[in-house]
Amino acid sequence: MQSSENEYLTIALPKGKLFPLAVDLFREAGISADGLTDSSRKLVITNEAQKVKFIISKTADVPTYVEYGAADIGIIGKDVLVESGQDVYELLDLGFGKCHLMMAVPKDKKRDKLTDYTHTRVATKFPHIAEKFFNEHGMQMEYIKLNGSIELGPIVGLSESIVDIVETGTTLKENNLEEIVHIMDASARLVANRVSFRLKFDRIYSLTEKMKQILTERAEGNK
Numbered sequence: 001m002q003s004s005e006n007e008y009l010t011i012a013l014p015k016g017k018l019f020p021l022a023v024d025l026f027r028e029a030g031i032s033a034d035g036l037t038d039s040s041r042k043l044v045i046t047n048e049a050q051k052v053k054f055i056i057s058k059t060a061d062v063p064t065y066v067e068y069g070a071a072d073i074g075i076i077g078k079d080v081l082v083e084s085g086q087d088v089y090e091l092l093d094l095g096f097g098k099c100h101l102m103m104a105v106p107k108d109k110k111r112d113k114l115t116d117y118t119h120t121r122v123a124t125k126f127p128h129i130a131e132k133f134f135n136e137h138g139m140q141m142e143y144i145k146l147n148g149s150i151e152l153g154p155i156v157g158l159s160e161s162i163v164d165i166v167e168t169g170t171t172l173k174e175n176n177l178e179e180i181v182h183i184m185d186a187s188a189r190l191v192a193n194r195v196s197f198r199l200k201f202d203r204i205y206s207l208t209e210k211m212k213q214i215l216t217e218r219a220e221g222n223k
């Protein structure tokens, strides 16, 4: 017999840039809850009629809630998902939150080729992705983990380079940095806990199909 907790679909949403986009998508898919707004300080928001609970989490923690089953599904950027190394089931590329991860250096300190940076310090919020990338290029690096404003690293002499997200390129430009190598593309993903996906298959599958349909209609509307 299922426990009453299993009657709910628990959804982990990241605070920050993806939050309003994720809320819009769920609303369009027919799932919402009173108080699901940017300004709310409530961490769990329940819609009893729909048997849905939203968990509002720090961005980097969404994959953890989903892997451990504290949330059945979640929305998270591919960058954060890969960095976390967490074992979740990736259901859908949501197409928003598009950006890419890259390495950048101060414009006036560019070296001739990538391998010329071997053994230098790189500041990043994504040390695992960075290390994998540099290892693949046979480069040993020193990684300095920062939690934000990564571009400061080379400006204040903390590191020679950064590995970070670029969306419009404005932050790089305003800080006299230049992208020297593209590492990976990213966008928001719908993910599921592997056990929840089996136990709550009908609900999760029909929600995924509904979202697919919405994304297709949005894409056609943009043509």
Ligand SMILES: Nc1ncnc2c1ncn2[C@@H]1O[C@H](COP(=O)(O)OP(=O)(O)OP(=O)(O)O)[C@@H](O)[C@H]1O
Pocket (backbone or CB within 6 Å): 015, 016, 017, 018, 058, 059, 060, 076, 077, 078, 079, 080, 097, 098, 099, 165, 166, 167, 168, 186, 187, 188
């Ligand atoms: N310009 C951008 N800057 C940062 N992230 C972006 C950008 N464009 C798209 N994204 C995507 O949005 C996700 C969430 O970004 P956001 O800045 O809200 O998170 P965060 O800075 O990690 O959160 P927190 O402030 O809680 O540490 C990123 O992981 C990435 O996938």
Ligand SMILES: O=P(O)(O)OC[C@H]1O[C@H](OP(=O)(O)OP(=O)(O)O)[C@H](O)[C@@H]1O
Pocket (backbone or CB within 6 Å): 147, 148, 149, 150, 151, 164, 165, 166, 167, 168, 169, 170, 171, 172
């Ligand atoms: O190419 P752009 O459009 O300028 O966007 C890129 C910037 O956005 C992100 O920072 P965020 O706003 O998440 O702040 P943070 O530095 O605190 O992580 C990222 O780390 C870059 O700094």
